[in-house]
Amino acid sequence: xxxxxxxxxxxxxIGAGGAGLRAAVESSALGARTGLICKSLxxxxxxxxxxxxxxxxxxxxYSEDNWQVHFRDTMRGGKMLNNWRMAQIxxxxxxxxxxxxxxxxxxxxRTADGRILQRDFxxxxxxxxxxxxxxxxxxxxxxxxxxxxxxxxDVYQECTINRLLKDGDRVSGALGYWRETGRxxxxxxxxVVIATGGLGKVFSITSNSWEGTGDGHSLAMQAGADMIDMExxxxxxxxxxxxxxxxxxxxxxxxxxxxxxxxxxxxxxxMFNYIPPMFAAETADTEAEADRWYDDKVNARRTPDLxxxxxxxxxxNAEVKAGRGTPHGGVFLDxxxxxxxxxxxxxxxxxxxxxxxLAGVDITKEPMEVGPTAHYAMGGVxxxxxxxxxxxxxxxxxxxxxxxxxxxxxxxGNSLSDLVVFGRRAGENAAKYALxxxxxxxxxxxxxxxxxxxxxxxxxxxxxxxxxxxxxLQDCMHVNVGIIRTESEMKQALAKIDDLxxxxxxxxxxxxxxxxxxxxxxxxxxxxxxxxxxxTRAAIERQESxxxxxxxxxxxxxxxxxxxxxxxxxxxxxMGVTQEPLPVMPDELKKLFEE
Amino acid sequence: xxxxxxxxxxxxxxGEYVEYDVExxxxxxxxxxxxxxxxxxxGDLAVRWNCKAGKCGSCSAEINGKPKLQCMCQMGTFxxxxxxxxxxxxxxxxxxxxxxxxxxxxxxxxxxPELKLSPPDADGHRRMHQIDIDREQEFRKxxxxxxxxxxxxxxxxxxxxxxxxxxxxxxxxxxxxxxxxLDQNPSxxxxxxxxxxxxxxxxxxxxxxxxxxxxxxxxxxxPLKERRVDEYYDPVKALIxxxxxxx
Ligand SMILES: Cc1cc2nc3c(=O)[nH]c(=O)nc-3n(C[C@H](O)[C@H](O)[C@H](O)COP(=O)(O)OP(=O)(O)OC[C@H]3O[C@@H](n4cnc5c(N)ncnc54)[C@H](O)[C@@H]3O)c2cc1C
Ligand code: SF4
Ligand code: SF4
Ligand code: FES
Numbered sequence: 001x002x003x004x005x006x007x008x009x010x011x012x013x014i015g016a017g018g019a020g021l022r023a024a025v026e027s028s029a030l031g032a033r034t035g036l037i038c039k040s041l042x043x044x045x046x047x048x049x050x051x052x053x054x055x056x057x058x059x060x061x062y063s064e065d066n067w068q069v070h071f072r073d074t075m076r077g078g079k080m081l082n083n084w085r086m087a088q089i090x091x092x093x094x095x096x097x098x099x100x101x102x103x104x105x106x107x108x109x110r111t112a113d114g115r116i117l118q119r120d121f122x123x124x125x126x127x128x129x130x131x132x133x134x135x136x137x138x139x140x141x142x143x144x145x146x147x148x149x150x151x152x153x154d155v156y157q158e159c160t161i162n163r164l165l166k167d168g169d170r171v172s173g174a175l176g177y178w179r180e181t182g183r184x185x186x187x188x189x190x191x192v193v194i195a196t197g198g199l200g201k202v203f204s205i206t207s208n209s210w211e212g213t214g215d216g217h218s219l220a221m222q223a224g225a226d227m228i229d230m231e232x233x234x235x236x237x238x239x240x241x242x243x244x245x246x247x248x249x250x251x252x253x254x255x256x257x258x259x260x261x262x263x264x265x266x267x268x269x270x271m272f273n274y275i276p277p278m279f280a281a282e283t284a285d286t287e288a289e290a291d292r293w294y295d296d297k298v299n300a301r302r303t304p305d306l307x308x309x310x311x312x313x314x315x316x317n318a319e320v321k322a323g324r325g326t327p328h329g330g331v332f333l334d335x336x337x338x339x340x341x342x343x344x345x346x347x348x349x350x351x352x353x354x355x356x357x358l359a360g361v362d363i364t365k366e367p368m369e370v371g372p373t374a375h376y377a378m379g380g381v382x383x384x385x386x387x388x389x390x391x392x393x394x395x396x397x398x399x400x401x402x403x404x405x406x407x408x409x410x411x412x413g414n415s416l417s418d419l420v421v422f423g424r425r426a427g428e429n430a431a432k433y434a435l436x437x438x439x440x441x442x443x444x445x446x447x448x449x450x451x452x453x454x455x456x457x458x459x460x461x462x463x464x465x466x467x468x469x470x471x472x473l474q475d476c477m478h479v480n481v482g483i484i485r486t487e488s489e490m491k492q493a494l495a496k497i498d499d500l501x502x503x504x505x506x507x508x509x510x511x512x513x514x515x516x517x518x519x520x521x522x523x524x525x526x527x528x529x530x531x532x533x534x535x536t537r538a539a540i541e542r543q544e545s546x547x548x549x550x551x552x553x554x555x556x557x558x559x560x561x562x563x564x565x566x567x568x569x570x571x572x573x574x575m576g577v578t579q580e581p582l583p584v585m586p587d588e589l590k591k592l593f594e595e
Numbered sequence: 596x597x598x599x600x601x602x603x604x605x606x607x608x609x610g611e612y613v614e615y616d617v618e619x620x621x622x623x624x625x626x627x628x629x630x631x632x633x634x635x636x637x638g639d640l641a642v643r644w645n646c647k648a649g650k651c652g653s654c655s656a657e658i659n660g661k662p663k664l665q666c667m668c669q670m671g672t673f674x675x676x677x678x679x680x681x682x683x684x685x686x687x688x689x690x691x692x693x694x695x696x697x698x699x700x701x702x703x704x705x706x707x708p709e710l711k712l713s714p715p716d717a718d719g720h721r722r723m724h725q726i727d728i729d730r731e732q733e734f735r736k737x738x739x740x741x742x743x744x745x746x747x748x749x750x751x752x753x754x755x756x757x758x759x760x761x762x763x764x765x766x767x768x769x770x771x772x773x774x775x776x777l778d779q780n781p782s783x784x785x786x787x788x789x790x791x792x793x794x795x796x797x798x799x800x801x802x803x804x805x806x807x808x809x810x811x812x813x814x815x816x817x818p819l820k821e822r823r824v825d826e827y828y829d830p831v832k833a834l835i836x837x838x839x840x841x842x
Contacts, residue, residue, distance in 0.1 A: 042701065043739055044645045044651045103721075107735060110724060142735065146709075149701075149704055149705055209645040211645065243623070244620060245624060350650065354649065509639065514691055515691045516638075517638075517642070
């Protein structure tokens with residue numbers, strides 16, 4: 001171990017998206033020595049790609065809005081499977097976190113009287129998303145990044161963590177490698193915050209970048225942490241579908257929030273045919289009412305185009321299956337015939353650009369072609385609502401990698417707010433925990449050298465191409481554990497995952513260890529296989545349809561499954577799945593749902 | 596399927612251009628072709644990317660001599676049979692293949708002044724009018740692709756200037772601080788000093804290449820230079836103007 005580059009911290013934050021940056025800022029403000037690690041350059045995390053906005057009940061556009069309404073929308077969007085306390089804390093604290101971003105330099109779009117403007121989004125009763133055109137994530141990450149840099153936090157860029165280390169029960173650090181040189185690096189720490197984001201790269205059509213390989217999910221699982229809700233994967237209804245090379249790239253829900261509507265090839269606004277009973281009372285049933293709603297939230301009900309994402313994704317899927325989709329397998333999203341070119345360019349500048357440059361489509365003149373894309377992991381590390389602590393002492397998790405907040409389906413805009421609300425709590429509690437320990441926990445030298453050798457193994461010679469293995473996993477998951485699932489197909493997926501795991505042991509990468517993406521992918525594959533298995537096992541266990549989990553063989557929701565989380569645990573003997581009761585909501589909050 | 600003929604820089608400073616033929620489909624961008632090359636013929640080809648949609652600024656490279664985002668460069672823009680040369684950004688030290696060491700930019704970022712806003716109104720809200728932030732929002736569109744830094748002759752031809760010149764990307768950040776309607780940090784009254792603004796002779800090369808279309812020279816650099824002239828003659832006025840929020 002003596003020859004490994006070693007760093008020591010009170011708190012080590014893995015991941016520099018919104019959640020990791022906010023955690024690091026808080027931890028360092030409390031006086032904990034804090035290190036921050038990311039696989040890409042600083043400022044390139046997924047958070048930079050977020051478009052539509054950050055949800056917070058500030059009531060700037062509709063004074064009727066408040067945390068109770070936001071809480072209720074979030075729980076209903078998640079089909080009541082959310083950890084109620086997380087949803088409550090989130091709704092209560094989001095407005096302060098948004099104002100804090102403004103204080104640190106974020107410049108959100110303004111209302112006529114100069115306050116932060118808020119826009120409509122799916123599942124939110126009132127216009128609630130603070131935003132900057134359609135580049136809200138960029139604003140957020142740049143603000144947090146600049147704030148963190150000025151706090152003097154040590155940042156390790158292009159450094160990938162491959163394993164968490166433990167001293168007995170508790171976390172004691174992490175082992176990783178520099179992507180540029182391929183050299184190992186050891187971080188010893190009293191507490192670790194995981195903020196590694198999502199896992200979309202397990203699927204073939206996804207809005208996620210190469211980073212979304214579920215590393216944090218896998219690292220936590222391997223360290224013994226409980227995982228919950230892994231079966232719930234959000235397929236965003238509107239990804240680009242044409243040309244093939246852009247398939248999956250996100251089209252923000254803001255298009256619908258700003259007046260765009262979904263149509264099939266006969267020009268029908270088909271969402272009116274897919275209004276589920278749960279949302280019937282608050283959804284418009286005529287086009288006229290839906291169109292009025294954009295300007296009058298009080299007397300008209302919302303358009304079904306803005307039902308929660310799981311509903312819209314399933315509706316698009318059904319239209320395409322029924323032969324009413326476009327030749328490229330999508331449906332139309334039309335804003336051109338509904339809003340002026342000037343309005344579209346001002347409200348949705350990067351969508352305008354994206355379609356013009358990547359698809360040759362002028363969205364002010366023609367409809368877009370869209371279809372579902374794997375977008376967001378609702379499931380993740382089981383955390384304590386107040387402290388963001390996982391079930392492993394010293395290990396905390398925040399952001400997309402944490403589970404519970406969004407239940408079975410996340411509302412748009414609720415991720416960016418989740419990142420800052422729970423990022424801050426994770427940083428605070430990790431710092432307090434770390435400052436309460438007198439010495440650094442121990443690191444096992446044997447484990448470190450064993451793992452270092454395993455990291456280098458893909459150079460030793462075999463015959464499998466890592467890119468091919470990845471493609472096969474993505475195709476398998478998309479077909480067998482995608483939007484619509486059945487037990488027999490999911491069992492096939494499990495067999496395929498086993499097979500890929502064996503073949504991965506035989507992987508061969510070319511070239512040397514400096515900045516070698518083939519090698520990095522070979523290492524990420526191990527994480528993706530763990531994550532794919534966890535999703536599949538949890539999805540087999542949940543014999544009902546709810547939110548981001550639709551079973552062809554169990555099409556209805558079940559009262560019994562509405563009372564439990566599916567919990568996944570990785571143990572030396574293998575991956576186990578159990579059903580455990582949800583935390584019970586107090587009566588005074590239950591009243592919010594009696595309408 | 597059509598074939599692209601690529602010449603890609605392989606290796607470090609002692610590397611060379613290697614030629615490849617790669618099949619591609621209609622609608623692909625250069626980054627797609629590079630990925631296909633990586634998956635089929637050159638598994639260790641080093642390239643940075645994240646969003647594949649022009650939002651993260653990771654994939655900058657020099658394509659046929661022009662710095663661009665690989666993910667926004669359509670294959671359809673090349674002639675059939677044209678050789679497409681893909682090289683790393685020239686102004687930064689090469690790591691390998693298409694990846695350069697851009698850490699200098701992150702060091703400059705640490706020297707940028709911080710905003711300190713006036714307190715919120717009594718009801719907890721801060722008020723700013725859209726018209727007063729339009730220009731700052733333009734600067735904040737920056738995706739830190741560092742293409743402007745790459746073309747600016749002040750550093751491209753004279754790397755030694757990196758110690759005294761922040762570069763166009765950071766001039767927009769300085770302008771953002773200078774123009775923020777609620778900033779009260781006394782030290783930001785003088786942001787136009789000390790970052791090498793004098794070295795810029797307004798060639799506008801940075802503005803021409805910015806993939807976000809930010810008017811770096813007209814909207815950031817020239818106003819900063821004018822401000823400097825003002826401050827030189829009347830530093831007190833400059834400070835008062837800053838504090839009262841007037842531009
Ligand atoms: C195109 C798009 C648009 C979106 N729009 C919205 C929106 O409008 N509103 C909204 O609320 N949400 C939106 N989302 C969702 C939201 O952006 C993400 O859920 C959120 O940004 C995740 O943030 P995070 O901090 O958890 O992780 P990320 O931002 O994904 O960051 C993860 C970090 O972890 C690092 N990391 C990962 N693995 C490792 C490892 N092994 N070692 C070291 N570092 C590692 C990465 O380098 C990165 O720094 C959108 C998502 C996408 C893809
Ligand atoms: S205008 Fe100034 S900053 Fe921009 S490229 Fe020319 S010299 Fe450099
Ligand atoms: S100003 Fe433009 S060219 Fe320069 S780094 Fe920012 S986005 Fe890139
Ligand atoms: S990959 Fe993000 S800008 Fe090209």
